[in-house]
Amino acid sequence: MMKNKVDIAIIGGGIIGLYTAFELAKRGVENIAVYEKRYIGSGSTFRCGTGIRQQFGDEANIKMMKRAVEKWTNLGDEMDFPNFKMAKTGYLFLLYDEKEVKTFKRNVSLQNSLGVPSKVITPEEAREIVPTLDISEVIAATFNPTDGKANPFLAVYGLARKLRKMGIEINEYTEVKDIIVKDSQVEGVKTSKGEVKADIVLNAANAWAKIFNEKLGLNIPIEPYKHQGIVSEPFKLGEIKPMVVSFKYGGAYFTQKANGGLIGGIALKYGPTWDLTPTYEFLREVSKNFTRIIPALKHISIIRQWGGYYAETPDHNAVIGKIKEIEGYYLAAGFSGHGFMLAPSVAEGMADLITKGHTNLPFDFYDPYRFERGELREQAVQMG
Amino acid sequence: MVDKSKVIICRCNDVTQKDIEDLIDQGITDIEMIKRITHIGMGPCQGRTCIPLVAAIIARKTGKSYDEIGIPPTRIPTQPVQMRILVGDDDEE
Ligand SMILES: Cc1cc2nc3c(=O)[nH]c(=O)nc-3n(C[C@H](O)[C@H](O)[C@H](O)COP(=O)(O)OP(=O)(O)OC[C@H]3O[C@@H](n4cnc5c(N)ncnc54)[C@H](O)[C@@H]3O)c2cc1C
Numbered sequence: 001m002m003k004n005k006v007d008i009a010i011i012g013g014g015i016i017g018l019y020t021a022f023e024l025a026k027r028g029v030e031n032i033a034v035y036e037k038r039y040i041g042s043g044s045t046f047r048c049g050t051g052i053r054q055q056f057g058d059e060a061n062i063k064m065m066k067r068a069v070e071k072w073t074n075l076g077d078e079m080d081f082p083n084f085k086m087a088k089t090g091y092l093f094l095l096y097d098e099k100e101v102k103t104f105k106r107n108v109s110l111q112n113s114l115g116v117p118s119k120v121i122t123p124e125e126a127r128e129i130v131p132t133l134d135i136s137e138v139i140a141a142t143f144n145p146t147d148g149k150a151n152p153f154l155a156v157y158g159l160a161r162k163l164r165k166m167g168i169e170i171n172e173y174t175e176v177k178d179i180i181v182k183d184s185q186v187e188g189v190k191t192s193k194g195e196v197k198a199d200i201v202l203n204a205a206n207a208w209a210k211i212f213n214e215k216l217g218l219n220i221p222i223e224p225y226k227h228q229g230i231v232s233e234p235f236k237l238g239e240i241k242p243m244v245v246s247f248k249y250g251g252a253y254f255t256q257k258a259n260g261g262l263i264g265g266i267a268l269k270y271g272p273t274w275d276l277t278p279t280y281e282f283l284r285e286v287s288k289n290f291t292r293i294i295p296a297l298k299h300i301s302i303i304r305q306w307g308g309y310y311a312e313t314p315d316h317n318a319v320i321g322k323i324k325e326i327e328g329y330y331l332a333a334g335f336s337g338h339g340f341m342l343a344p345s346v347a348e349g350m351a352d353l354i355t356k357g358h359t360n361l362p363f364d365f366y367d368p369y370r371f372e373r374g375e376l377r378e379q380a381v382q383m384g
Numbered sequence: 385m386v387d388k389s390k391v392i393i394c395r396c397n398d399v400t401q402k403d404i405e406d407l408i409d410q411g412i413t414d415i416e417m418i419k420r421i422t423h424i425g426m427g428p429c430q431g432r433t434c435i436p437l438v439a440a441i442i443a444r445k446t447g448k449s450y451d452e453i454g455i456p457p458t459r460i461p462t463q464p465v466q467m468r469i470l471v472g473d474d475d476e477e
Contacts, residue, residue: 041417041420157417157420259423284471291468298467299467300466301428302466302467304426305461
């Protein structure tokens with residue numbers, strides 16, 4: 001039986017909802033429930049490109065990601081699921097003109113000043129990392145060996161397994177229909193399986209977050225855009241260890257997964273839309289751009305293509321924090337193309353915010369009220 | 385007695401009957417989750433062989449009906465396609 005009263009109700013069983021439940025549980029909050037309208041991970045999390053990087057261009061995202069990587073590194077042990085491991089295979093950004101080089105040099109100094117060991121390297125050095133690269137047009141690259149990737153399926157499965165062992169309720173196929181608010185105070189949630197009382201509700205519904213905000217009269221710009229990904233047949237492991245990124249060629253990003261298949265995508269997007277049908281245009285553009293970066297990929301077959309949402313805000317940075325108008329309402333959504341990688345530090349900060357009222361992580365940067373104040377952040381470095 | 389760790393359910397990703405049954409025994413009975421953990425249905429054959437077999441194992445072990453189990457969506461392309469064909473460069477070789 002589903003509980004009819006909890007301390008904290010979390011809407012959304014993606015990486016953000018589940019990881020936040022885990023951080024709360026570690027702080028001794030036990031009466032938590034997660035509500036997921038389909039199966040856990042079914043939103044954007046299982047559709048993501050698996051990439052984890054600290055190579056951002058602003059202090060807040062770099063700090064958040066540095067902390068996130070520390071936490072990703074230990075997550076397997078923490079959730080007693082050693083099968084889960086972050087692979088520190090790096091991120092390699094290929095640069096093709098002076099302007100790009102200038103921006104990336106600036107980013108690398110900022111990253112270095114915050115303790116991230118990224119560096120600017122030559123095209124030849126880039127080819128030592130990925131021998132099949134076509135470097136004829138590349139003039140420089142940046143590489144950070146402590147970036148990498150992790151398997152979202154295992155992350156979600158491991159977290160859910162651990163949470164259930166800790167007695168945390170995860171309700172799949174349970175849709176939250178409404179957040180119940182009385183006198184500007186959260187009172188609970190109305191779900192497809194009945195009402196649940198709760199003083200605190202976290203909206204971790206990412207692309208769907210705005211549906212609740214709109215019903216509550218809050219105007220926070222988060223819109224669903226269709227992005228897509230592909231996976232190829234497996235080929236010899238170790239050929240493409242890092243995530244390779246090229247803004248020149250379609251905003252392409254790709255890497256080889258542990259089973260030898262290639263996973264990746266390009267910047268082509270559609271929306272705002274709720275449609276997730278894969279497009280032939282994407283398949284063709286992926287092939288065109290990937291094979292410009294690594295010509296040998298011509299001989300590799302694509303075996304799967306899918307669509308997923310980027311929940312986008314005007315500055316491509318998420319919206320995280322406490323909603324002032326409604327006591328007990330918290331929001332962590334709008335992660336664009338980097339919500340998987342950020343999840344550990346978002347969860348840690350959110351759990352502190354809920355239990356202690358503050359966090360040492362730079363949450364101000366993601367302030368839900370920045371849009372209404374007209375304070376857009378510098379666009380987050382984003383692929384896809 | 386058949387050794388279930390030798391019965392291959394998914395030839396693309398080398399998944400055995402034991403792998404599937406172990407997950408079900410742990411309470412993982414949603415075919416979508418079993419798919420993500422084992423990669424059944426995600427290899428070059430797109431689940432032509434394994435999905436019906438996995439559905440049968442779930443049905444037998446949990447008593448769920450085939451309707452309840454459901455079939456994960458097939459992703460395009462339904463047959464592997466080489467990138468050189470997609471870029472219109474198939475006159476090489
Ligand atoms: C093609 C693609 C590639 C990407 N690549 C990367 C990458 O390399 N690295 C990276 O960090 N990020 C990447 N992302 C982004 C990443 O997937 C997301 O930012 C991240 O998964 C967000 O997690 P979440 O938990 O906030 O959202 P979600 O995983 O979407 O979880 C939200 C959940 O809420 C549920 N929900 C919605 N409404 C309700 C309701 N009413 N009741 C109950 N439940 C509800 C949904 O079903 C969903 O499961 C990529 C995304 C896509 C589409």
